[in-house]
Amino acid sequence: MNGMNITHPPSTEQFHRTVYAIWDFQQALSALTFLREECDLSSTYTKSQIRRFKCYESQAIISFCRPFAQSKNGSQLSLKRIQITLDAEESKLKEDILYLRNKIIAHSDSEEMHYKGILIGVEDPLELKAPLLIFDEGLHLSLNQLQNLELLLRKLISAITEYTFILCKLYPALFEKYKTPASSSNK
Numbered sequence: 001m002n003g004m005n006i007t008h009p010p011s012t013e014q015f016h017r018t019v020y021a022i023w024d025f026q027q028a029l030s031a032l033t034f035l036r037e038e039c040d041l042s043s044t045y046t047k048s049q050i051r052r053f054k055c056y057e058s059q060a061i062i063s064f065c066r067p068f069a070q071s072k073n074g075s076q077l078s079l080k081r082i083q084i085t086l087d088a089e090e091s092k093l094k095e096d097i098l099y100l101r102n103k104i105i106a107h108s109d110s111e112e113m114h115y116k117g118i119l120i121g122v123e124d125p126l127e128l129k130a131p132l133l134i135f136d137e138g139l140h141l142s143l144n145q146l147q148n149l150e151l152l153l154r155k156l157i158s159a160i161t162e163y164t165f166i167l168c169k170l171y172p173a174l175f176e177k178y179k180t181p182a183s184s185s186n187k
Helices: 012-038 047-068 088-105 143-170 182-186
Strands: 115-121 129-135
Touching: 012 047, 012 143, 047 088, 047 143, 088 143
Parallel strands: none
Antiparallel strands: 115 129
């Protein structure tokens, strides 16, 4: 323990967001691990293999970003609360990944769309044309970014784990509960 100083407990929503951030970051790390185990960025793959890798990459990006997105109740993970500071390179990586999530992965903003359209003529008396659409099938993150994301995820998981361990000692009542989704009470 690095001597983390917690002067007051988090609100209920801040606590839930912090706890769930552990799960989100673990999901991101798992997706990243699957990608790095199966994909050699110097190799050539079929379109379906590349799309599987993109699924892993997309899941890693979405899960990484989820704690930093503001929820409906206004809570999001506070790095200050868990007493962690990102260096300039880590902050840039976080911002780059948030941008990917917001503009490309979770939404298809037109300024970031990447495709090529070609018209192919069909030999017939009507001179019909058929569209051929070619999409960018590559990964969004470089090998260096993937490696740095893994390091950042491990750093974040470690910091949150330490924070929750100290919270558990100071405020054990926060942990003695069974949190269920609000939607489960409507079933």
